[in-house]
Amino acid sequence: xxxxxxxxxxxxxxxxxxxxxxxxxxxxxxxxxxxxxxxxxxxxxxxxxxxxxxxxxxxxxxxxxxxxxxxxxxxxxxxxxxxxxxxxxxxxxxxxxxxxxxxxxxxxxxxxxxxxxxxxxxxxxxxxxxxxxxxxxxxxxxxxxxxxxxxxxxxxxxxxxxxxxxxxxxxxxxxxxxxxxxxxxxxxxxxxxxxxxxxxxxxxxxxxxxxxxxxxxxxxxxxxxxxxxxxxxxxxxxxxxxxxxxxxxxxxxxxxxxxxxxxxxxxxxxxxxxxxxxxxxxxxxxxxxxxxxxxxxxxxxxxxxxxxxxxxxxxxxxxxxxxxxxxxxxxxxxxxxxxxxxxxxxxxxxxxxxxxxxxxxxxxxxxxxxxxxxxxxxxxxxxxxxxxxxxxxxxxxxxxxxxxxxxxxxxxxxxxxxxxxxxxxxxxxxxxxxxxxxxxxxxxxxxxxxxxxxxxxxxxxxxxxxxxxxxxxxxxxxxxxxxxxxxxxxxxxxxxxxxxxxxxxxxxxxxxxxxxxxxxxxxxxxxxxxxxxxxxxxxxxxxxxxxxxxx
Numbered sequence: 024x025x026x027x028x029x030x031x032x033x034x035x036x037x038x039x040x041x042x043x044x045x046x047x048x049x050x051x052x053x054x055x056x057x058x059x060x061x062x063x064x065x066x067x068x069x070x071x072x073x074x075x076x077x078x079x080x081x082x083x084x085x086x087x088x089x090x091x092x093x094x095x096x097x098x099x100x101x102x103x104x105x106x107x108x109x110x111x112x113x114x115x116x117x118x119x120x121x122x123x124x125x126x127x128x129x130x131x132x133x134x135x136x137x138x139x140x141x142x143x144x145x146x147x148x149x150x151x152x153x154x155x156x157x158x159x160x161x162x163x164x165x166x167x168x169x170x171x172x173x174x175x176x177x178x179x180x181x182x183x184x185x186x187x188x189x190x191x192x193x194x195x196x197x198x199x200x201x202x203x204x205x206x207x208x209x210x211x212x213x214x215x216x217x218x219x220x221x222x223x224x225x226x227x228x229x230x231x232x233x234x235x236x237x238x239x240x241x242x243x244x245x246x247x248x249x250x251x252x253x254x255x256x257x258x259x260x261x262x263x264x265x266x267x268x269x270x271x272x273x274x275x276x277x278x279x280x281x282x283x284x285x286x287x288x289x290x291x292x293x294x295x296x297x298x299x300x301x302x303x304x305x306x307x308x309x310x311x312x313x314x315x316x317x318x319x320x321x322x323x324x325x326x327x328x329x330x331x332x333x334x335x336x337x338x339x340x341x342x343x344x345x346x347x348x349x350x351x352x353x354x355x356x357x358x359x360x361x362x363x364x365x366x367x368x369x370x371x372x373x374x375x376x377x378x379x380x381x382x383x384x385x386x387x388x389x390x391x392x393x394x395x396x397x398x399x400x401x402x403x404x405x406x407x408x409x410x411x412x413x414x415x416x417x418x419x420x421x422x423x424x425x426x427x428x429x430x431x432x433x434x435x436x437x438x439x440x441x442x443x444x445x446x447x448x449x450x451x452x453x454x455x456x457x458x459x460x461x462x463x464x465x466x467x468x469x470x471x472x473x474x475x476x477x478x479x480x481x482x483x484x485x486x487x488x489x490x491x492x493x494x495x496x497x498x499x500x501x502x503x504x505x506x507x508x509x510x511x512x513x514x515x516x517x518x519x520x521x522x523x524x525x526x527x528x529x530x531x532x533x534x535x536x537x538x539x540x541x542x543x544x545x546x547x548x549x550x551x552x553x554x555x556x557x558x559x560x561x562x563x564x565x566x567x568x569x570x571x572x573x574x
Contacts, residue, residue: 045075046112047377048134049092050105051082054118054351056211056335058086058358059180061117061137061166062373063366068095075377078112080104086214086358105134113137113376118352119152130494133159137373140165143397144322151496151518153397168393169372169386177386178369183354183361185248185286188315189236190219190356191348192282193256195339196234196313197226199346206337207346214359220255227256234281234312236260239268239296245317246286272296272325278309285316285326292323299327302343313339314347321349395454404448407434408455415468416460422468427475488528492568496521499561508555513548520545520565527569538571 047070049062064087067077079092081102089099105114106129114120116138132155140163142149156163171177195207213219227233236253240246241262253260261280268274268287271294277283278301285296302309314326321330327342332351339346354361375383395405411430415422449472457465499505509517520541526534546553 046109047075047077047373048105048108048112048114049077049079049097050114050116050120051080051102052084052117053120057118057352057355058084058211059117059352059355059362059365060085060087060358061115061362061366061369063087063363064091064095064097066366066370067092067097069370070374070377071096073374073378078108086362108134110134115373130155131159132156132161132163135162135164137164137166139167141167143168143393144320149397151493151521154493162391163394164387164390165393166369166390168390169369170389171386177372178365179244180354180361180365181244182248182251183357183364184317185238185245185250185284186216186252187248187353187356187361188245188284188286188317188348188350189238189249189252189282190216190223191338191350191353192236192284192313192315193223193227193234193252193258194219195346195348196282197223197230199312200230200232205339205341205346207339209335209338209356211335214357216252216357216360219357220252223256233258235279236282236284237263237277237280238284238286239263239277240286240288240318243286243288246284249284249286249315249317268296273298273301275301278302278311281310281312283311283314285314285318287318287325289318289320289323289325293325295328296325297327297345299342302345307343309343309345311345314345316347316349317353319349319351319353395451404451405455405458407448408452408457409459410455411452412456412459412465412468415456415464419464419467422471424471424475427471431475488568492521492524492528492565495561495564495568499557508552508558509549510552513545516541516545516548524565524569527571535571538569 047062049060049067052059067079070077077092077097079089079097079099081089081099083102093099105120108114110133112134114134114136116136118139119141120132120136120138136156140152142152142163143165166178167176169177191209194209198207210219213222233256236249236258238246238249238253238260241250242264246262250260250262273294274296277297297314301307302311316324316326316329319332321332324330326347329340329342329347329349331340331349333340333347333349335350335356338350339348341347350356354365372383372386376387411422453465453469453472456468460468520538523534523538523541527538549555549558552558
């Protein structure tokens with residue numbers, strides 16, 4: 024696509040024009056121990072000086088204090104007020120927007136959100152997150168998929184993750200040498216890498232010995248970060264790359280080191296690097312003491328197949344005698360350095376999006392297309408959009424409001440979509456139309472679609488039930504009780520059951536049978552936890568919204 028088409032699609036699918044962008048909204052981070060910021064106070068000042076509005080939510084945890092942003096002329100507003108931001112604002116953050124209490128006012132995501140969402144690899148919360156965007160007709164521009172023309176990420180915390188993972192590994196190794204029992208707690212009051220380096224040097228000097236370390240994926244960005252920490256501490260280190268790992272694991276040689284840092288990005292599942300039998304079997308006496316799983320890919324983890332994250336307050340899970348660090352937001356351990364480095368990488372692209380620079384917009388367009396490709400129904404919608412675009416180009420007079428209502432009524436009758444899916448569908452359809460029409464014609468067609476009052480084609484009571492269903496699902500699945508009750512292996516069954524509940528609400532064919540089958544499969548995966556009171560409360564709420572005999 025040419026630059027004009029890129030800008031048109033980004034504008035059409037995402038909402039109001041992005042040239043120029045009038046408003047950037049930096050939200051508070053909800054995730055436990057998260058102190059990073061994707062933009063610095065000085066960069067906010069540059070945006071304001073260029074004529075743009077910047078709002079910053081007050082945050083008691085962010086590494087840059089509120090006053091620093093205020094001094095650079097940002098408007099400071101209360102924490103958690105982003106759902107009330109103007110519709111044209113970009114909502115900027117680091118991690119999920121899913122940690123806060125879900126209410127009727129913030130359930131539907133209606134803005135253009137920029138953050139690391141972790142929903143495009145089949146993660147357990149992916150389906151529900153995408154539905155939340157659908158309810159608000161919002162857009163996700165995932166920072167993980169912001170790539171240049173060569174497919175390389177333009178802004179990343181990878182180096183910081185490797186550095187922080189190595190810090191955590193050395194600290195826990197030192198704790199174990201000193202006889203400290205778990206749980207192992209990582210300090211949350213230090214801001215910079217140098218503070219950790221100074222402390223670790225003193226601790227290692229008191230111990231009188233240094234660990235040996237292995238870095239797998241040492242040539243990548245996160246691997247280079249881990250290597251830098253070990254070099255700073257004078258730790259003997261071995262570096263592995265594709266030559267050493269290309270044949271696939273397991274790798275018994277890992278057991279000969281005190282510390283291992285896994286910094287390998289896996290595009291697909293493969294043989295594990297370590298198995299439980301290697302450290303738990305009869306006669307197992309590995310030297311290996313600590314693993315920092317920097318990659319933290321819990322979808323297909325090569326480190327013992329672990330699937331549950333850890334946190335700064337309880338940093339490791341023990342397998343045999345090996346303590347494994349599975350912290351999702353490792354760079355938050357050194358928030359000052361990691362924020363400054365990331366913001367420096369991101370800012371040219373963020374400024375380019377605000378100013379409408381074509382070269383920068385191509386990068387954001389790729390992120391947008393990734394979002395579109397992971398909807399449940401993109402192919403049908405894009406196909407219909409292209410068809411409608413071609414029809415509109417040939418005979419604009421045949422695409423009036425009444426014509427569009429007739430078109431969509433027939434389409435939905437032939438393809439029975441849930442109300443939520445229909446919200447997805449319109450945005451996809453306009454993206455397809457943009458492939459067949461110039462930008463001005465897409466705007467005209469978009470206006471006609473808006474005037475067609477397509478909400479009138481939806482069953483409003485059912486839409487209300489879908490809102491209620493999502494609220495119940497989020498209230499249960501984002502809390503500690505979900506982690507305690509639903510093991511990793513049962514989470515696909517959990518979301519299948521939730522989807523079946525939505526089908527009951529919509530009165531889909533065979534919905535009752537699907538509901539019974541998925542409920543039975545889900546409960547069968549839970550074992551003794553099937554009688555947990557929190558689960559019973561959740562099931563009662565679901566069965567009230569989606570009544571179906573279960574016997």
